[in-house]
Structure formats: C-alpha cells, structure tokens
Amino acid sequence: MKVLICDDSKVARKSIELALPKGWNIEVRFAENGQEALDVVEQGLAELLFLDLTMPVMDGFEVLRRIKEKQLDCLTIVVSGDIQEASQREVEKLGALGFIKKPIVIEELHSLLERYGLIKELLPENHQREEAKTGHIEPTDILKEMSNIALGDAAKLLGDMLGSFIQLPVPDVAKRPYDKLINELHDEDYRINMVSEGFVGNAIAGEAILCVDNRTFNDLPSKLSDYHGYEFQDDSQSVFLDVASTLIAAFLKSFSSQLDLELNISQPAFLGMSETINNVFKEDVKDKQVLIITIDYEIPDYNLNCDLFVIFTESSIAALEERAGYFIDE
Incomplete structure (x- = not known):
C-alpha cells in the first residue's frame, strides 16, 4: 500500500x-x-x-x-x-x-x-520496511510541534468559552534577540492591550503575553454577550482578563506537561492598555537572546484577532533544549 x-x-x-x-x-x-x-x-x-x-x-x-x-x-x-x-x-x-x-x-x-481493514499485507517475518527520510531534527523542531499541540488545547478551551471556531495558525518558534521582537511589532500609531502572566519552574522562566488591538478589546463584551445571552455591561477589562487567563494557562499547561515540566504561573496582570509597543516592551531590561513562541489566533465568527507571545529567558533556553533533546533520541 x-x-x-x-x-x-x-x-x-x-x-x-x-x-x-x-x-x-x-x-x-x-x-x-x-x-x-x-x-x-x-x-x-x-x-x-x-x-x-x-x-x-x-x-x-x-x-x-x-x-x-x-x-x-x-x-x-x-x-x-x-x-x-x-x-x-x-x-x-x-x-x-x-x-x-x-x-x-x-x-x-x-x-x-x-x-477499516487496512492492515492486509504483511511483510515476511524478521523483515523490516525501509524508513522514509525526514531530515535532521533539532530541539526547536520538537518545541514547535509541542507548541502546535498546546495551541490546539488552548484553542478548544477558548472556542468553548466564546462559542466559536478558532482558526489555528502555524506557530513560530525561534531564538532571537529580544529587540528584534520589538522591531517587528513596532508601530508608533498602533495601540494594543496586553495581559501578562509570568511562569517559573525546573530552571525555566519566562512570560506569556496576550495582545489585542483596541477594536478587538472593545468588541469582546458585546460579542460574549451575544453568545451567552448575558449582558457584560461593557466591562472590557474584566472580559479581556478572563480570555487572556484562559488562553495563556491552557497553552502553558499543555506545553509544560509534554516536557514533563512543573511551572508555577502568576496571576494575570495588565501590561498596558491602549499603549504603543515601545511603552510596554522595555528592551533595556530584557534578555538579549530569548526563545519566543509566536501564535496569531483568529476567530472568524467574531472578526477578532489576538496574538500570544510566550517568551523564555536566555538562561532557560539550554534547559528547554535539553528536555526537547530527549525526544530526538526516542
């Protein structure tokens, strides 16, 4: 076959x-x-x-x-x-x-x-089929696939919460200078709302940040009210905090469990409300080299978008790659 x-x-x-x-x-x-x-x-x-x-x-x-x-x-x-x-x-x-x-x-x-009766033809005893070539697998490849699984788990929870289908992206996982992230996001006229949750455990630490633009932020209460049949009284901050907490915690829980990590996650906190990127990300107090998982969620029914950045500190990269490396040998 x-x-x-x-x-x-x-x-x-x-x-x-x-x-x-x-x-x-x-x-x-x-x-x-x-x-x-x-x-x-x-x-x-x-x-x-x-x-x-x-x-x-x-x-x-x-x-x-x-x-x-x-x-x-x-x-x-x-x-x-x-x-x-x-x-x-x-x-x-x-x-x-x-x-x-x-x-x-x-x-x-x-x-x-x-x-479905698909296993019909069997090879002779003690004979193994030739394996296809996949190419060299790096620890980052492992982390990307684990991120893919984790974002699926998180999207299911968010979709249940919003009563909508979540369009899943391909996650980007890369080691890069922190200021490069700032440069990619930088737009003096673009204002965003951010919620952050820190995490630490097993020699690994970092910060997960959920970002939405002002339109998405302002539309969340009415969109949730339409689905749940409950008036949220335009409390955009509380609704955004709940959505962010659900998405971040679900992602980190799934991601860490795949690596057999125990992460302690902080309470969600606002980083900035209708702020520019440079007012939120302070490159002078951040690591020079970090590992960043970037996920762009889309919710077509709501016409909403949100970006999730999971940022691991420079000192965490070696521990992450070591744990991911165990899966390469299996």
Whole structure:
C-alpha cells in the first residue's frame, strides 16, 4: 500500500511513521504541506493519507475538499492538534475516515487501521520496511510541534468559552534577540492591550503575553454577550482578563506537561492598555537572546484577532533544549 504522511512538522511526520505497524507492507512518502500532498495524491502515489490540519501553503481542510471535489481515490485519516469539535465534524463531513489527536497514541492508530481493514499485507517475518527520510531534527523542531499541540488545547478551551471556531495558525518558534521582537511589532500609531502572566519552574522562566488591538478589546463584551445571552455591561477589562487567563494557562499547561515540566504561573496582570509597543516592551531590561513562541489566533465568527507571545529567558533556553533533546533520541 502507498502511504503518504503530510505534516509541516518533521517531528510529527517521523512520529506517525514510527507509530505504524512494524510488519505492515507499505511504501511511505512525506509531504510538508497540503499542496505537496494533493500533488502526490493526484499522481496516484497515495492510497492512504495521514493528514495534519494546520499547515502553510494549503491546510488540511482544503486538501480534503479538493480530494472530495475531484473524487480522488485516496483514503484519509486526520492526525491533528486541532481538537475543536467543529474541526472534527468538518473533517468527517469532508470524508475523512477518522480523527486522531496529537500526540499520537499507537494503540488508537492501530485500532482505527484494523477497524477499516487496512492492515492486509504483511511483510515476511524478521523483515523490516525501509524508513522514509525526514531530515535532521533539532530541539526547536520538537518545541514547535509541542507548541502546535498546546495551541490546539488552548484553542478548544477558548472556542468553548466564546462559542466559536478558532482558526489555528502555524506557530513560530525561534531564538532571537529580544529587540528584534520589538522591531517587528513596532508601530508608533498602533495601540494594543496586553495581559501578562509570568511562569517559573525546573530552571525555566519566562512570560506569556496576550495582545489585542483596541477594536478587538472593545468588541469582546458585546460579542460574549451575544453568545451567552448575558449582558457584560461593557466591562472590557474584566472580559479581556478572563480570555487572556484562559488562553495563556491552557497553552502553558499543555506545553509544560509534554516536557514533563512543573511551572508555577502568576496571576494575570495588565501590561498596558491602549499603549504603543515601545511603552510596554522595555528592551533595556530584557534578555538579549530569548526563545519566543509566536501564535496569531483568529476567530472568524467574531472578526477578532489576538496574538500570544510566550517568551523564555536566555538562561532557560539550554534547559528547554535539553528536555526537547530527549525526544530526538526516542
């Protein structure tokens, strides 16, 4: 059987391949985004597709739509960190055989394959199939995939809170000078509202900051009132604080648990209200080199956006990479 694994994460691609039954007689290919996967399927080189949802170029939802529209002969199993019920209903409607939550559970995958009778041809005893090449995996690749899973967990909680589907982005994880972040965000006329929560534990410390623009900040109470049927009396600060606390805590809890970390998280606090970037980020008191996870959430039903920055101190980077490195050897 020709199997295609499509995910923008090298870590996820390798994890799925290693989770497949060892004696299964298959030929495995990889794709790094939805467009690559669709090209392979259209060439008839994929009979079974393992598909991520959140990817650059073309996401998994669009791949499923194209396969259905063109009536391509390929079965699809979605493997994703986007665990929102709306996402699972959508992929089922688009024809996916099943949905498996990241991080992948081997028994769950095997059970699904057996349920649909996909494990038919087995290799001779003591014979192993040739593994596909994924490329060298860095600790940052591990941290990016863990961030992807964590943002999915956080988005589900936020979506339940707002009663809406959350459009998940591809997280950016990179080591960079702190002043580079300031330069990227800098706009003298752009005013934002920020809530911060600090965290510390296991030689790791940092700060998570949720940012929204003034329009999003002012619209939150009415949008929540429309959904919950309760008048929030235009208390924008309290509503924003609740949303920020939910999103930040959910992300940090999921991210830290994957690394077997115990983080103590501070109470949420306002960093600035309708402030410019330079009035909030003080580069002279920050580390020169930090590791930053950047996530841009979109809530289409509400026409709202928010940016989450999880910033690890310079002294935390080595400890993070050491813990992530354990997963490379597994």
